[in-house]
Amino acid sequence: MDSIKWYFPEMLDEVPGLLKENLIPHSGGTGLLMGDLSRKKGLIDLGHLPLKYVKTTDDSTEIGAMATYADVVRELGEIRPNLVLVSALGKAASTPLRNRITVGGSIAFAPIWSDIIGPLVALDAEITLIGAISGKYPVAGYIKDSGLKKQTLITSIEFAAKNWxxxxxxxxxxxxxxxxxxxxxxxxxxxxxxxxxxxxxxxxxxxxxxxxxxxxxxxxxxxxxxxxxxxxxxxxxxxxxxxxxxxxxxxxxxxxxxxxxxxxxxxx
Ligand SMILES: Cc1cc2nc3c(=O)[nH]c(=O)nc-3n(C[C@H](O)[C@H](O)[C@H](O)COP(=O)(O)OP(=O)(O)OC[C@H]3O[C@@H](n4cnc5c(N)ncnc54)[C@H](O)[C@@H]3O)c2cc1C
Missing domain, CATH: 3.30.390.50 (CO dehydrogenase flavoprotein, C-terminal domain)
Structure with a gap:
């Protein structure tokens, strides 16, 4: 097996070119590394991109794709403790895994046991994509449309604030x-x-x-x-x-x- 080459972009505008070369985004690695990597040409480490944040305004919440489940629970738990994402992600997997699993990787991977997909679909959340396709798309549409996943990167997730x-x-x-x-x-x-x-x-x-x-x-x-x-x-x-x-x-x-x-x- 050839060794896998890693890429470490620091700016978002470096990413579309890497995706075009069929290199694979790596976020928390918890899903990716369970699969067969032997045929992957290379991995894009997203850890140096400015995508690890949680922002709230009176009207909306925006989460960077590299925020982990633990980041979301900690940061939104203080501001919006009753938000369904806080209760859902706080119970997912285990403490060490919640420190690694990212929001972006979990939407892209969307396993059948996901704790994030139900809450995001219910909140009518939208993702922002860059790469072969760019723009804002509903999470619900992204999960069912494989065309949106090819050579694209989720950079953030956004949903409206409402007193649910x-x-x-x-x-x-x-x-x-x-x-x-x-x-x-x-x-x-x-x-x-x-x-x-x-x-x-x-x-x-x-x-x-x-x-x-x-x-x-x-x-x-x-x-x-x-x-x-x-x-x-x-x-x-x-x-x-x-x-x-x-x-x-x-x-x-x-x-x-x-x-x-x-x-x-x-x-x-
Ligand atoms: C033992 C175990 C138990 C788990 N239990 C649960 C659970 O109870 N509930 C739960 O919700 N999850 C659980 N998970 C997590 C889940 O199974 C996935 O591993 C996780 O959601 C993947 O997220 P990640 O950040 O690690 O992504 P990665 O593994 O880095 O990537 C997953 C996929 O998404 C792609 N990708 C990554 N980031 C992006 C991006 N920003 N844009 C586009 N594509 C991207 C990658 O190329 C890859 O194809 C568990 C995982 C493990 C190992």
Whole structure:
């Protein structure tokens, strides 16, 4: 095996040329280094680029692609402790891994057990890309469009600030386990009236599912008008079988946990 050549750009305008040569971005390395690197021509270490930051204004939050899960939990945890990203990323993987796993690498990699994709899709987050394609794109579109991934680099993630109430569930058997699925629920209320709702399930065969029917059913209702029992039945989401768990049983569990989450978030 030839040795892998590393590149260490310090300015963003050096990156498109490197991507054009089919060199591969390396962020935390936690996903990349589990795979086969023998055919990779070279790796671009993103660690010297100015992409490790978390910025907030009254209207929005922007996170640099090289911010780690731990950076996000620490920095946003102080300013927006109720933000769903804080609770989701704070429970992901383990402490040493959260110090390495980056936001940009995790959106690009988007494994089925991801703790970041559900919250970002629910928040309608957008990424900024440079390289063969540049501009802002919804995270939801990027994950499903392989054309956006070729020779591009995610530089940042942005989402609007809103006073969401949030609920996050990761379905694990032991504390350090890949979640079989995750549930993100965001609710915005004006006194007792729900004016916006977002529900995203991950872990299914389509990477994520936004439950727009249920979102619409909740919107413009007062809490007292909502009948939660039965909402989780007959969800139109497909799961692949996992060790000791059939797809049907996983879908049943999602339904149970979804109703539990709705009861929790609507209990006030
Ligand atoms: C044991 C273990 C347990 C884990 N558990 C969880 C968990 O519970 N929840 C969870 O959410 N995650 C978990 N992870 C992390 C997840 O599996 C991925 O490893 C991680 O999200 C990849 O992020 P990274 O920064 O390490 O990216 P890297 O490994 O550096 O890169 C991953 C891919 O993204 C590309 N890439 C990197 N940065 C960019 C960029 N800025 N723009 C475009 N492409 C880019 C790379 O070329 C590569 O293809 C776990 C990882 C391990 C090893």
């Amino acid at each position: 109430q949030s609920y996050y569930h990761r379905h694990i058997r032991t504390k350090f386990d890949f979640p079989a699925f995750t549930i993100t629920i965001l609710i915005s209320k004006e006194s007792n009236l729900i004016d916006d709702a977002r529900i995203v399930i991950t872990g299914n065969t389509n990477r994520f599912a936004r439950l727009t029917d249920i979102e619409e059913m909740l919107t413009d209702k007062t809490i007292g008008e909502i009948e939660i029992g039965g909402i989780g039945e007959n969800l139109d989401i497909k799961f692949a079988g996992k060790k000791q768990t059939s797809p049907e049983y996983l879908r049943y569990l999602v339904g149970v946990e979804l109703e539990r989450g709705l009861r929790e978030i609507l209990k006030d």
